Amino acid sequence: MPEALVQSVVACPIAKVWQFIDQFQNWASLMPGFQSLQQTDSQRSIWTLRSDAGIFQRLVRFEVQTTERHEPNRIIFNMKAMDEQLEGGGSFNTRALDAEKTEITLHLFLEMGGMLRPVGNALLESMLPRDAQTLANSVHRALEERAATETPS
Amino acid sequence: MKAQAVFPRANRSLSNAGNHALFLFYSSKWGYASVTTTANPDKSADIIVVGSGGAALVAAITAAAKGGRVLLLERSSKFGGTTAYSGGKVWIPNNHHMQSLGIADSIEAAKEYILRITGGEFPHMIDSFLKFGPEMVDFVERITPLRFYACTKFPDYQPQFPGGTTGGRVLDPIPYDASRLGSTLEKIRRSPIFLPFIQTEWEQWRSPVNFDWELIGERVRRNIFTTGAALVAALVQGCLDLGVQMLTGSRVLRLTQEGDRITGVEAEQDGGTIRYQAHRGVIIASGGFEWNRELTRNFLRGPEQGAASPPWNEGDGLLMGAEVGARLANTSEAWWVPVVQIPGEEADGKPLFRTLIAERGLPGSMIVNQRGRRFVNESHNYNDISKLFHVSDPNTLEYPNIPAWFIFDEAFHKKYSVTTIMPGERVPSWVTTAPSPAELAAKLGIDEQGLTETITRFNANAKMGKDPEFQRGDSVYDHYYGDPSAVFNPNLAPLEEGPYYAIPVLPGTMGTKGGLLTDEKGRVLNWRKKVIPGLCAAGNIASFWAGGGYAGPGASIGPAMTFGYVCSLTLMSAEGGSARA
Numbered sequence: 001m002p003e004a005l006v007q008s009v010v011a012c013p014i015a016k017v018w019q020f021i022d023q024f025q026n027w028a029s030l031m032p033g034f035q036s037l038q039q040t041d042s043q044r045s046i047w048t049l050r051s052d053a054g055i056f057q058r059l060v061r062f063e064v065q066t067t068e069r070h071e072p073n074r075i076i077f078n079m080k081a082m083d084e085q086l087e088g089g090g091s092f093n094t095r096a097l098d099a100e101k102t103e104i105t106l107h108l109f110l111e112m113g114g115m116l117r118p119v120g121n122a123l124l125e126s127m128l129p130r131d132a133q134t135l136a137n138s139v140h141r142a143l144e145e146r147a148a149t150e151t152p153s
Numbered sequence: 154m155k156a157q158a159v160f161p162r163a164n165r166s167l168s169n170a171g172n173h174a175l176f177l178f179y180s181s182k183w184g185y186a187s188v189t190t191t192a193n194p195d196k197s198a199d200i201i202v203v204g205s206g207g208a209a210l211v212a213a214i215t216a217a218a219k220g221g222r223v224l225l226l227e228r229s230s231k232f233g234g235t236t237a238y239s240g241g242k243v244w245i246p247n248n249h250h251m252q253s254l255g256i257a258d259s260i261e262a263a264k265e266y267i268l269r270i271t272g273g274e275f276p277h278m279i280d281s282f283l284k285f286g287p288e289m290v291d292f293v294e295r296i297t298p299l300r301f302y303a304c305t306k307f308p309d310y311q312p313q314f315p316g317g318t319t320g321g322r323v324l325d326p327i328p329y330d331a332s333r334l335g336s337t338l339e340k341i342r343r344s345p346i347f348l349p350f351i352q353t354e355w356e357q358w359r360s361p362v363n364f365d366w367e368l369i370g371e372r373v374r375r376n377i378f379t380t381g382a383a384l385v386a387a388l389v390q391g392c393l394d395l396g397v398q399m400l401t402g403s404r405v406l407r408l409t410q411e412g413d414r415i416t417g418v419e420a421e422q423d424g425g426t427i428r429y430q431a432h433r434g435v436i437i438a439s440g441g442f443e444w445n446r447e448l449t450r451n452f453l454r455g456p457e458q459g460a461a462s463p464p465w466n467e468g469d470g471l472l473m474g475a476e477v478g479a480r481l482a483n484t485s486e487a488w489w490v491p492v493v494q495i496p497g498e499e500a501d502g503k504p505l506f507r508t509l510i511a512e513r514g515l516p517g518s519m520i521v522n523q524r525g526r527r528f529v530n531e532s533h534n535y536n537d538i539s540k541l542f543h544v545s546d547p548n549t550l551e552y553p554n555i556p557a558w559f560i561f562d563e564a565f566h567k568k569y570s571v572t573t574i575m576p577g578e579r580v581p582s583w584v585t586t587a588p589s590p591a592e593l594a595a596k597l598g599i600d601e602q603g604l605t606e607t608i609t610r611f612n613a614n615a616k617m618g619k620d621p622e623f624q625r626g627d628s629v630y631d632h633y634y635g636d637p638s639a640v641f642n643p644n645l646a647p648l649e650e651g652p653y654y655a656i657p658v659l660p661g662t663m664g665t666k667g668g669l670l671t672d673e674k675g676r677v678l679n680w681r682k683k684v685i686p687g688l689c690a691a692g693n694i695a696s697f698w699a700g701g702g703y704a705g706p707g708a709s710i711g712p713a714m715t716f717g718y719v720c721s722l723t724l725m726s727a728e729g730g731s732a733r734a
Contacts (some may be wrong), residue, residue: 055344055347055573057499058505116575119348123373
């Protein structure tokens with residue numbers, strides 16, 4: 001199954017990291033290809049992403065649901081496309097390195113089903129690591145910007 | 154967009170210092186002088202090629218092989234043009250592949266066929282194509298990594314006409330390992346439509362149910378290209394091997410002149426304007442004008458509502474040629490094709506229009522208009538059936554066949570694919586669905602009685618294997634895209650299993666084919682039909698002598714590549730582009 005794992009260290013306390021990643025609205029827009037998010041309830045939302053992979057260059061709507069929350073260390077979610085045979089998910093795992101630094105591990109996985117599976121998965125194999133890195137970098141940047149604005153003068 | 158240079162192959166193994174030294178060498182070779190002559194150009198070459206599709210790439214390769222310093226300028230960020238979006242077939246009568254297979258053909262037979270298809274207005278162009286086409290194929294296969302095989306079962310589009318054939322003239326690129334291009338790979342435009350399999354594989358598999366998906370997935374994974382992308386990748390490799398300098402992000406907008414002679418181009422690049430001097434001439438191969446709404450409205454014979462080509466084809470070449478007095482011809486015509494737009498799909502930042510080619514010939518389907526009536530043999534070649542979209546009703550001054558609807562039933566859906574909808578898989582919400590033809594018509598807003606009567610009549614005839622209205626399923630060409638295992642006729646089956654489905658079909662193009670009038674040597678002519686010295690054109694920007702006709706699969710790319718070859722032979726000859734017609 002196509003997947004990607006990105007690990008990074010952010011200069012931000014683990015509590016702040018958790019506050020950020022616990023709410024989809026904070027980081028969904030940082031997903032590559034993000035178009036819109038519609039919150040259905042506290043655990044579920046519908047994300048519209050633009051896929052830019054080979055012969056699949058179109059808008060894809062995903063139903064995203066949190067399946068596990070373990071404050072402050074882990075949040076797991078799944079993603080299921082509403083009009084395509086595309087299913088996957090991901091997680092953020094966090095570990096406090098010290099009072100001000102947190103290690104974040106982002107895991108993303110996505111798999112195409114149906115007849116186009118070998119083609120779709122071949123494209124996802126090259127796309128997911130790139131997109132996961134982009135998302136991780138954006139989350140990292142957003143957290144550090146938040147930390148900078150919240151620092152007392 | 155920042156211009157990016159792709160340097161010839163020799164640079165790749167060098168260190169930065171070595172590359173810099175070679176850059177200086179090539180700079181001096183190509184005359185990157187800051188001040189020269191009265192025109193004060195920034196850079197110069199023997200031949201400047203505008204564009205990077207099949208015609209442009211062959212032109213560049215030919216000129217370089219003849220010893221010319223060649224500069225190729227591509228407007229967008231990637232090479233390939235319309236060719237990269239295409240199926241990559243190349244139609245060349247009397248080619249050496251079909252000869253080696255013992256398939257009979259001749260210049261005389263091909264000429265007779267082409268004259269019938271095109272109306273015969275430019276016989277001298279046909280002669281030039283038939284003479285140089287096979288020579289061009291031999292040349293590119295000798296000089297570049299591009300290799301073809303002949304599609305022995307792929308017929309001409311009107312094989313029943315005298316001189317038509319049922320296979321052999323169509324050449325398909327052999328799968329090409331594009332990873333050989335190294336970092337240049339990311340600069341090759343790929344088709345947003347075609348999967349990486351070749352024509353003979355499709356002929357064997359037919360339905361996606363039988364496709365070797367693991368093979369296709371492996372080709373995606375390893376960047377093994379087929380179709381137009383293979384053609385482009387192999388030709389780009391050829392360009393690099395021969396020392397062609399290639400720039401992306403360089404949009405040529407104007408030709409420069411001294412007297413009546415074309416001396417170079419002006420390009421928009423890196424936020425400014427750069428002049429390039431061409432010592433021997435300029436070859437415009439920048440594609441058609443199908444994405445320029447003003448030009449298509451003014452010139453085309455009828456509505457064009459979707460182009461299956463890159464959105465950069467806005468007629469740059471047409472405008473710059475017209476500015477220097479080039480005569481225009483055949484501008485009412487295009488490579489017509491029915492297209493489908495899947496909502497939300499895009500390619501290169503613009504709506505993607507998918508061609509409806511193989512689906513139309515499969516049994517259990519039809520195309521109807523707003524009145525619920527069929528209006529054509531749906532299995533016929535896409536160019537000639539698309540002309541029916543342009544039929545205007547004199548009572549209403551409307552086009553009753555726009556939009557049309559591709560209708561199929563559940564039996565069809567279980568067995569065949571339609572665009573990206575795979576057999577038996579979930580039908581997406583953008584497809585209109587209903588349990589009966591009447592309910593389908595109501596949802597579509599078309600005449601319910603019309604559609605119901607059409608389907609009833611069609612079904613009765615289909616069960617006898619006949620279509621007395623439009624002769625669907627009677628011809629060799631029709632059968633090529635049909636289902637050989639179908640019970641009544643490869644192209645006919647009743648639509649009687651619900652639910653019923655409908656997809657809107659629009660009049661589209663794969664590119665316009667009118668533009669700058671050229672002679673048999675590829676030289677652009679002015680309105681007095683005199684040669685404009687130093688200017689040649691090939692591909693969709695050159696007025697296609699095919700008129701409204703489409704001879705066979707690849708009958709756009711085959712002549713385009715041939716005249717790219719001819720243009721460079723002309724400009725690199727001792728006579729060059731200076732003689733008058």
